[in-house]
Amino acid sequence: MLLVGLTGGIATGKSTVSTLLIARGIPVLDADRIAREVVMPGTETLKALVEAFGDGILTDDGTLDRAALGRFVFHDVAARERVNAITHPAIRSLMVSRARELEAGVRARPIILDVPLLFEGETHKVVDVTVLVYASRPIQLQRLMQRNPLTVSEANARIDAQMSTEAKRRLATIVIENDGSLSELEARVDRLCEILGKLAREDEMGEVQSDINSRSTRPQVVIS
Numbered sequence: 015m016l017l018v019g020l021t022g023g024i025a026t027g028k029s030t031v032s033t034l035l036i037a038r039g040i041p042v043l044d045a046d047r048i049a050r051e052v053v054m055p056g057t058e059t060l061k062a063l064v065e066a067f068g069d070g071i072l073t074d075d076g077t078l079d080r081a082a083l084g085r086f087v088f089h090d091v092a093a094r095e096r097v098n099a100i101t102h103p104a105i106r107s108l109m110v111s112r113a114r115e116l117e118a119g120v121r122a123r124p125i126i127l128d129v130p131l132l133f134e135g136e137t138h139k140v141v142d143v144t145v146l147v148y149a150s151r152p153i154q155l156q157r158l159m160q161r162n163p164l165t166v167s168e169a170n171a172r173i174d175a176q177m178s179t180e181a182k183r184r185l186a187t188i189v190i191e192n193d194g195s196l197s198e199l200e201a202r203v204d205r206l207c208e209i210l211g212k213l214a215r216e217d218e219m220g221e222v223q224s225d226i227n228s229r230s231t232r233p234q235v236v237i238s
């Protein structure tokens with residue numbers, strides 16, 4: 015199994031790339047969706063969040079009030095670190111076990127883990143290859159504000175709650191540029207599929223180095 019970590023700053027186009035990969039028959043596991051599963055009512059993770067932040071992060075029906083937790087996560091570094099420490103191990107372990115379940119059906123093909131915080135947490139260490147969807151900051155801000163009803167300062171706070179896309183870019187094995195049009199992105203995703211397909215076949219034959227995701231041992235590939 016070739017595990018591929020797909021990441022990008024908020025609103026840089028990671029979910030768009032995921033959708034294009036799924037359309038090309040490549041399985042994708044979405045960390046944001048798994049993050050919602052691990053905080054369902056009755057879970058240990060939700061219990062731990064309530065212990066840390068109080069009942070104010072619950073709605074009347076006992077589900078997580080995402081806006082309330084978001085006020086901590088996007089505006090308070092210490093609170094964000096606590097949320098991450100509580101949620102990330104659960105998200106990571108559920109994601110890896112889902113990938114193992116998929117493995118049997120997808121020999122010699124990549125399995126994509128779509129993880130917004132791949133490099134901020136420990137998740138890049140459990141994948142073989144990392145792919146960064148890159149957009150420059152002005153385009154990122156513009157896309158975020160077009161998608162979500164946020165003020166400029168709220169949008170900037172969300173962007174600044176993550177490692178900068180420039181810093182992520184230095185760490186990634188493959189960079190896919192997304193400052194251009196959607197049709198340009200589609201053509202780049204075709205190239206990404208070719209590269210990942212080749213790596214998955216090499217992996218099947220035992221030729222992929224276990225340290226493939228180490229940028230010190232492999233040249234970075236930029237798809238532009």
Ligand SMILES: CC(C)(COP(=O)(O)OP(=O)(O)OC[C@H]1O[C@@H](n2cnc3c(N)ncnc32)[C@H](O)[C@@H]1O)[C@@H](O)C(=O)NCCC(=O)NCCS
Nearest residue numbers: 024045046049080083084087097098101105130131175176
């Ligand atoms: C804070 C929460 C409640 C906000 O929920 P909301 O529905 O408004 O946003 P959603 O979950 O769709 O996330 C949107 C984007 O926000 C960014 N984001 C989410 N959590 C974090 C975080 N802890 N730190 C920085 N950025 C984050 C990501 O880019 C994500 O794609 C939620 O994101 C959450 O539970 N976060 C903690 C778990 C986590 O880190 N998830 C990220 C995926 S591993």
Ligand SMILES: Nc1ncnc2c1ncn2[C@@H]1O[C@H](COP(=O)(O)OP(=O)(O)OP(=O)(O)O)[C@@H](O)[C@H]1O
Nearest residue numbers: 024025026027028029030130157161194195196199
């Ligand atoms: N090349 C592009 N041209 C125009 N719009 C784009 C392009 N790529 C993405 N978008 C749009 O930008 C917005 C953000 O993209 P997307 O939701 O894929 O980002 P994301 O990186 O997954 O964000 P998040 O981390 O918040 O989930 C969406 O509204 C999407 O339709």
